[in-house]
Structures are given as structure tokens and as C-alpha cells.
Amino acid sequence: MTEHRQENRRLWNEWSDDFQSLWNANTADGELPPAPSPFAPDAPGGPQPEIIESVEGKKYVELGCGGGQGSVGTAELGASPVVGVDFSGEQLRHAEQLRDFYGVDAQFVQGDVTDLPLADDRFDVASSEAAFQMVEHLDQALDETRRVLRDGGVFVFSVMHPLYEGLDPETRTIEESYLDAGPREVVIDEGYESTLTVFDRPVADLHNALVDAGFEVRRILEHGNHEVRTTDPDDRDLPDILWEVPHSVRFWTVAR
Numbered sequence: 001m002t003e004h005r006q007e008n009r010r011l012w013n014e015w016s017d018d019f020q021s022l023w024n025a026n027t028a029d030g031e032l033p034p035a036p037s038p039f040a041p042d043a044p045g046g047p048q049p050e051i052i053e054s055v056e057g058k059k060y061v062e063l064g065c066g067g068g069q070g071s072v073g074t075a076e077l078g079a080s081p082v083v084g085v086d087f088s089g090e091q092l093r094h095a096e097q098l099r100d101f102y103g104v105d106a107q108f109v110q111g112d113v114t115d116l117p118l119a120d121d122r123f124d125v126a127s128s129e130a131a132f133q134m135v136e137h138l139d140q141a142l143d144e145t146r147r148v149l150r151d152g153g154v155f156v157f158s159v160m161h162p163l164y165e166g167l168d169p170e171t172r173t174i175e176e177s178y179l180d181a182g183p184r185e186v187v188i189d190e191g192y193e194s195t196l197t198v199f200d201r202p203v204a205d206l207h208n209a210l211v212d213a214g215f216e217v218r219r220i221l222e223h224g225n226h227e228v229r230t231t232d233p234d235d236r237d238l239p240d241i242l243w244e245v246p247h248s249v250r251f252w253t254v255a256r
């Protein structure tokens with residue numbers, strides 16, 4: 001394991017309880033915590049029926065599944081079997097808890113997205129949300145994704161938008177060059193020992209990496225904050241400029 005990977009994994013193990021409590025912050029007593037799926041009718045950018053009509057009965061894998069929200073939400077839509085992969089044991093513990101709350105069938109596997117412990121051609125559908133920007137060797141992660149998907153399988157891939165990440169909202173200036181893919185070190189405020197290393201790749205680089213790994217890119221969507229941050233009342237206080245640039249970028253692709 002490279003140094004970045006080890007340190008990132010340590011950070012996720014340290015941060016997991018606090019991170020997952022953010023997810024569940026607005027859950028009233030007795031309510032199920034959220035489990036949004038990228039294939040749900042209210043997903044950012046919405047489903048893409050011309051690419052995949054339904055995930056019902058489809059073999060699905062979530063890469064960098066964290067607390068399992070996407071896996072559980074997609075199992076709720078009828079995907080089966082459902083597998084979530086993450087390298088953080090603590091994140092997977094939360095994922096298993098969420099699965100048990102919902103009473104759905106999903107298997108969570110500890111592993112690195114650049115070396116998936118999964119057989120070739122095993123899945124019809126894959127997704128990854130807000131995880132591959134932490135991966136130094138994006139080409140390896142995408143090659144592995146392509147390997148575990150059958151020909152014609154669908155991969156929905158989303159990361160934080162590099163423009164959003166590079167912006168200093170206070171001064172309304174570009175703090176990190178859009179063209180610099182990193183590495184960038186992120187210190188999480190809560191005072192953890194470990195830091196996080198991320199790679200803010202330009203959208204063109206993400207697109208070309210997908211093509212090089214054998215994916216046909218059918219749609220590129222850029223989501224504003226209004227699409228992805230609808231539940232947290234604190235969001236109303238975000239500086240104006242963060243509502244004027246894309247928060248994340250999403251690719252709907254098909255394995256060639």
C-alpha cells in the first residue's frame with residue numbers, strides 16, 4: 001500500500017463515527033437514516049432510463065461504499081445481489097448497521113478499489129460516489145471497475161467537482177489551480193491524527209481516464225449545491241459563490 005492510501009484509510013477509520021453522524025444528523029427518533037441510491041427517482045441528475053431502465057434484479061457493486069447508503073438504497077430498488085467495497089473497516093461497520101436497519105440483502109467487503117477482491121465480469125451495474133478523488137492511481141481503480149463489470153454493464157461515477165474544491169469561498173478566488181490534479185492534503189477540523197490526500201482532477205482528465213479504461217461516456221452532469229445539499233439547514237449559510245459553481249460531477253457510462 002502506498003503512503004497516501006495507508007494514511008487515508010487511517011483517517012477514514014478515525015473519522016467514521018463522526019462522518020456517519022453527519023449523515024444521520026437530521027434523522028428523527030425512530031426514523032430510518034437516509035440511504036440514497038444514484039438510481040432513485042430523486043437522485044442528483046435523476047435516473048437515466050435510456051441508459052438503464054431499472055436496477056431491479058441487476059447485480060450491483062458500490063465502490064468506496066462508506067456507510068453503505070448507496071448500496072442499501074440500491075438494494076431497496078431491487079438490485080440483487082448487492083456488494084459494497086470499502087477499505088475502511090469502520091465505515092463498513094456502519095454500512096452493515098444501515099443494512100440491518102433496512103433489512104435488505106447486501107454484502108460488504110473490505111478491499112481497495114485499485115485491487116478489488118471480486119471476480120471478472122461479475123456485475124451488471126457499478127457506482128462510485130465521492131471516493132475516487134482519494135485514489136492516487138485512478139487508472140487502476142477504473143481498470144478494476146471495468147474488469148468486474150460485464151460488457152455492456154453500466155458504471156455511474158461521481159466525484160467532487162475540481163472547481164468547487166479549488167475555490168476559496170471567502171475571497172471568491174481560485175485557491176488551487178483547476179489544472180493541478182494534486183495531491184492536495186486536507187486536514188479535517190475535528191483534530192484527527194491522520195490527514196486525507198485527495199486528487200482534484202480536471203473534468204477532461206476524468207472523462208479521458210474513463211474512455212481509456214474502456215467506458216463509453218453517455219452523459220456528464222454537473223450538480224449544483226441545490227441538487228445535492230437539500231436537507232441540512234446549515235447549508236443556507238454557505239457563501240453565495242458555492243451555489244454558483246458545480247458541487248460534483250457525474251458520468252453515466254457503459255462498459256464497451
Ligand SMILES: C[S@@+](CC[C@H](N)C(=O)[O-])C[C@H]1O[C@@H](n2cnc3c(N)ncnc32)[C@H](O)[C@@H]1O
Nearest residue numbers: 012064065066086087088091112113129130131
Ligand atoms: C466520502 S466517503 C463516500 C462514501 C459513500 N460513497 C458516500 O457517498 O457516502 C469516501 C469513502 O471512500 C473510501 N475509500 C477511499 N479510498 C479508497 C480506496 N482506495 N479503496 C477503497 N475505499 C476507499 C473511504 O474509506 C470512504 O468510506
